[in-house]
Amino acid sequence: MKCVAVFLSAVALIGIAGCDQVMTSAPLAGDTFSSPMDELPGGLNAAFIQGDENFARVFTVAEGLGPIFNNLSCEGCHPGDGRGTPQESFFRFSKAGDLLSDQGGPQHQDKSIPGVPLEEVPAGVEKSFRLPPPVFGMGLIEGIPVETILANEDPEDRDGDGISGRANWVPAPDFVPESHVGGGPGLHLGRFSRKAQVSSLVQQVSAAYQQDIGITSDFLPEENPHPQAGSVALGDQVPDPEIPAATVLQTVMYVRLLSPSDQGERTAQVAQGAAVFAQLQCASCHVPAMKTGLHWIPQLSQQEARLYSDLLLHDMGPGLADDRPDGDATGSEWRTAPLWGTRLVAEFLGGKAFFLHDGRATTLDQAIRAHGGEAQASRDAYVGLVSAEQQALLAFLGSL
Ligand code: HEC
Numbered sequence: 001m002k003c004v005a006v007f008l009s010a011v012a013l014i015g016i017a018g019c020d021q022v023m024t025s026a027p028l029a030g031d032t033f034s035s036p037m038d039e040l041p042g043g044l045n046a047a048f049i050q051g052d053e054n055f056a057r058v059f060t061v062a063e064g065l066g067p068i069f070n071n072l073s074c075e076g077c078h079p080g081d082g083r084g085t086p087q088e089s090f091f092r093f094s095k096a097g098d099l100l101s102d103q104g105g106p107q108h109q110d111k112s113i114p115g116v117p118l119e120e121v122p123a124g125v126e127k128s129f130r131l132p133p134p135v136f137g138m139g140l141i142e143g144i145p146v147e148t149i150l151a152n153e154d155p156e157d158r159d160g161d162g163i164s165g166r167a168n169w170v171p172a173p174d175f176v177p178e179s180h181v182g183g184g185p186g187l188h189l190g191r192f193s194r195k196a197q198v199s200s201l202v203q204q205v206s207a208a209y210q211q212d213i214g215i216t217s218d219f220l221p222e223e224n225p226h227p228q229a230g231s232v233a234l235g236d237q238v239p240d241p242e243i244p245a246a247t248v249l250q251t252v253m254y255v256r257l258l259s260p261s262d263q264g265e266r267t268a269q270v271a272q273g274a275a276v277f278a279q280l281q282c283a284s285c286h287v288p289a290m291k292t293g294l295h296w297i298p299q300l301s302q303q304e305a306r307l308y309s310d311l312l313l314h315d316m317g318p319g320l321a322d323d324r325p326d327g328d329a330t331g332s333e334w335r336t337a338p339l340w341g342t343r344l345v346a347e348f349l350g351g352k353a354f355f356l357h358d359g360r361a362t363t364l365d366q367a368i369r370a371h372g373g374e375a376q377a378s379r380d381a382y383v384g385l386v387s388a389e390q391q392a393l394l395a396f397l398g399s400l
């Protein structure tokens with residue numbers, strides 16, 4: 001039943017996501033990014049289903065869409081709960097660390113409702129294009145204790161392997177309840193988004209509603225200001241807040257409870273590739289698994305999160321740099337991209353695949369070759385492998 005609903009919503013977004021291949025049968029749980037974690041208790045299952053509907057909900061102008069926005073729904077950018085394509089990407093911008101919030105920053109909205117001019121971006125800003133990442137497994141990422149993540153930090157590179165890795169410490173906005181991971185006064189460990197610049201799911205999701213869709217909530221009750229509005233009020237006609245806190249929290253619960261997909265078959269080639277992955281130090285950043293702490297939801301409590309990321313920032317060199325700092329992250333640092341679900345990437349994008357923060361790589365080989373900075377030695381070692389070993393490594397990545 002769930003799979004069919006998932007299937008239907010995947011079809012519904014095809015027009016927006018521009019997929020050119022329609023799946024003809026409902027995928028199995030474990031073969032999709034949209035299934036809940038196993039055997040959720042009744043109440044949580046209901047919240048998951050409601051959150052699923054919220055995630056797919058296409059907003060209209062009459063419901064408060066805009067005034068400026070990037071897409072009509074969460075699912076429009078995160079098709080099937082997986083990653084988007086460069087078509088759905090947006091850019092964040094700033095100038096020498098100034099987020100330019102009075103000039104439309106920190107995010108560019110490329111669409112507006114009728115009667116509202118398009119947002120103009122000030123000249124001379126640093127732009128950073130962001131491909132929508134997948135949104136499954138968020139509860140596992142949220143549930144990993146801070147100390148577990150910090151145990152992999154090595155900012156001074158004391159072990160001399162050329163790989164440092166450090167946390168992005170960020171303030172939480174006041175509206176994030178202190179009871180939520182990453183909420184409250186002081187600095188918090190950033191875990192979410194491509195530079196780990198977001199510490200809590202409440203912030204991530206409320207900001208997505210407000211910035212990406214133009215939907216205000218109890219958490220962010222004011223519309224994202226239009227930079228060219230001047231003294232004219234350029235709002236939609238719907239009173240703010242447009243959705244209650246409860247709706248945002250359901251959507252948070254949905255991404256929290258989305259299960260990562262199962263790994264593929266461990267053939268002899270895949271096993272060889274896993275060994276190459278370790279040997280090339282890929283695993284120093286793409287840490288295969290971290291364990292969550294105690295959690296009131298059994299499915300999130302003391303679970304192995306097999307995400308293949310340390311959730312830390314790494315300097316990836318000038319080739320991947322966006323030259324735009326975010327929180328503590330410099331213009332060349334990125335959060336290690338989790339590799340779970342790589343097996344299913346193309347399936348959700350009509351046979352195409354896009355990797356790295358801006359989707360510039362369309363194959364795994366290209367993604368690896370683009371690594372630089374702290375990952376330069378790893379990358380060079382990959383390029384130097386004999387073809388059979390390269391193929392084994394790629395087969396391993398394609399099994400995750
Ligand atoms: C216009 C496209 C777009 C829309 C609409 C959108 N997102 Fe996103 N989402 C992104 C991008 C791009 C990022 C990465 C942002 C960054 O790195 O700054 C992201 C990041 C996320 C993350 C963090 C993932 C991670 O790996 O840390 C979550 C969770 C998320 N979005 C959920 C949502 C939800 C829920 C909605 C609807 C309320 C939504 N998004 C709407 C594009 C979108």
Ligand code: HEC
Nearest residue numbers: 280282285314334335336337355356357367374375378382
């Ligand atoms: C120094 C840390 C580091 C090392 C070592 C490293 N990576 Fe990465 N990897 C990253 C970061 C950070 C990103 C995200 C870069 C971006 O988005 O621009 C990434 C992205 C990727 C991606 C793209 C994932 C996606 O969904 O977009 C793949 C695939 C990948 N790495 C595989 C590898 C392999 C294979 C190796 C070993 C040969 C390796 N990496 C070594 C840090 C590292």
